[in-house]
Amino acid sequence: MTQPSTRTGTLRLVLGDQLSDGLSALTDLDPARDLILLAEVRDEATYVRHHKQKIALAFAAMRSFAVRLETRGVSVRYVRIDDPDNRHSIVAEVERALADGRFERVVMTECGEWRLAQALSGFASASPSLVEIRPDDRFVCSHDRFRRWASGKSQLRMEFFYREMRRETGLLMEGDQPAGGKWNYDAENRRKLGKGVRPPRRLRTPPDEIARGTIADVARLFPDHFGTLDAFAWPTTAEQAEAILADFIENLLPGFGDWQDAMAESEPWMWHGLISTSINLGLIDPLDACRRAEAAWKAGRAPLNAVEGFIRQIIGWREFVRGIYWLKMPEYARRNHLDADRGLPWFYWSGETDMACVADTVRSARDHAYAHHIQRLMVTGNLAMLLGVHPDAVDDWYMVVFADAYEWVEMPNTRGMATFADGGIVGSKPYAASGAYIDRMSDYCGPCRYDVKAKSGEGACPFNRLYWGFLERNRDRLRDNVRLAMPYRTLDGFGEDRRKALLDEAEACRVSMGAVRPSSEPAE
CATH class of the missing domain: 1.25.40.80 (Serine Threonine Protein Phosphatase 5, Tetratricopeptide repeat)
Structure with missing residues (x-):
């Protein structure tokens, strides 16, 4: 004779970016029977080497949310990063919480990133009668x-x-x-x-x-x-x-x-x-x-x-x-429309560059885990695209350095807007610009060592040295883009010898800045 189940409660998983009172996973919460699980795990803190402030922000917000729930009489199982029994993966912590046989089901809200969604979906598929994944209705558009x-x-x-x-x-x-x-x-x-x-x-x-x-x-x-x-x-x-x-x-x-x-x-x-x-x-x-x-x-x-x-x-x-992210993943993460193949220069991490705009943006990222959208798009993103940095390296950098970066919002902005690696799914053209844009929209260029008016040579603004070479290098991929018709008409008027010189100028700049293929040694 089958014994009646003693499982009566619900385990409710809350992820680190789901700290909302109205979260769909919590809508029918029964404080007397249910348990909320929040876990700080190394898998989520280190799949890229997130900025220290980003990790601290997420963990502190999670700890505060747990206190908020407990003051309302809700039972919380909180697994800290330094818990000796921590299994350091979300799925493993759900399995550990289920081990005592108390819960008849697990309820969670769909997560925002493909990587973790696949892991949780795999867990749910193995126990379809046990796991319910609900839509995240905190967004306007499902x-x-x-x-x-x-x-x-x-x-x-x-x-x-x-x-x-x-x-x-x-x-x-x-x-x-x-x-x-x-x-x-x-x-x-x-x-x-x-x-x-x-x-x-x-x-x-x-x-x-x-x-x-x-x-x-x-x-x-x-x-x-x-x-x-x-x-x-x-x-x-x-x-x-x-x-x-x-x-x-x-x-x-x-x-x-x-x-x-x-x-x-x-x-x-x-x-x-x-x-x-x-x-x-x-x-x-x-x-x-x-x-x-x-x-x-x-x-x-x-x-x-x-x-x-x-x-x-x-x-x-x-x-x-x-x-876009959820419509196009996982193929979107492999897009590299411009066949960019260079490594990310070290100054993106160190800030050690004479480019005033880049140095200031990297300092802000280092000290605050923040830069505003034009610094991200038209300074660091624009430069990475002109240098031909592989989009994987660009994605990694943005995911690491900014406190608000989650893959669903970061990747379409970097692979789409910043580097045009998606070939025009997000943006209608590459947001490539010379130093004139930076000069117009900032006070960076006046004291900068590089001359924003000069077009070539070691003393010229690197944006200027790279811009025309970028267009010439990607002619076959970009020439038919109607929003680039004017710069390509200008480029066509330069003549073959000058276009070759522009390519050489851009390549010399790329190498001098450390944007080399991974198998190459960066310039001293």
Whole structure:
């Protein structure tokens, strides 16, 4: 005779980027019978050698979330990184929690990265009656919704996806028309800082007791990982994240539109929100942030170009790149449309370069695990593409150095926007630029050792030395791109000898900067 099961409870897995009260895995939680599992494991901390601040941020936020749950009477099984019994993989920790036979099922919310999703799906497939994986409804656009939008389209462009998200959410809509009569105010969001114009002082978050303890643990256990911990000031609780969001909307959003693309020496934050880490961890509801920004515009506290630009970053780009990632993986991770084959120069890690823009961006990454989107795209990303760095190395660098980098959001931005390795799935053209762009949008070039006006020679800005050679080197792959018609007409007018000289100039620059094939020795 079959004995009745003694399993009555539910084990609910919460991952480190799922720290939301309304997480789908927790919606029918029974505090009397259920147990929530959170685990700090080396598999997740070291599959790339994440920045020390990134690890500390995730672990401190997880520890704080566990306390938040426990104060509400919820039972939590929390596995710390230094627990001697820690098996250091998410699946292994789920299996260890199930070993006592208490739970009749496991409930989890789908995870954001392909790698871990495959491991958890494999676990679920082995026990289909035991495991339930729920959709992550913290996003505006579900995977099914994105697939329906993408179906039958020859090109997937964020702008048109964004318009649908605007219609569906009602954000910045006046009936069926966009507020102000335009969908996109990007043309009004490219002002260079004038002399004496600097961003206002902003609120940062000193580490609380839990964060301080976590920082000490990370310093002890991950001493060789990239970055410093000294300036850690990221929100690790929902309350801290709320304070940062409120400060941004009140004090920085009004200037965000005009200067969101501007860069300045030793000004890492500019007018940017510094909420991407909190959104990606689950501490801030992204749609709520958008509605609060919209309310600021309606109340006359922020201009339309600023609010539209902010909302576009969230329900446009953020949702779009997630959709692309899950639509195209795992093949997307192997894309290398330009056949880039060079290694990443060491100065991406050390910051030891005379290029003022690159040195400042790497310093910001080292000290804060942060750089804003133009520094990522038009400085480090643009340079890596012009150098021909293999997209795997670029992906790895971005995943390591930025605290808000998760593969689903990082890879389409690096393989798509920054390096054009996806061949145009995300962006309609490579975002290749000479030093003139950096000069126009920053104050980097004045004191830089390199001459931003010079086109060739060791004293010329490396962006200038690389730009035309990049186009010539990739002529067969890019010549038919309509958005590159003008530069290729210019290049065609140079004549064969000059084009060969441009290739030679670019190659000399690549080698001198250490962008060599892995089998080669970098230049001294």
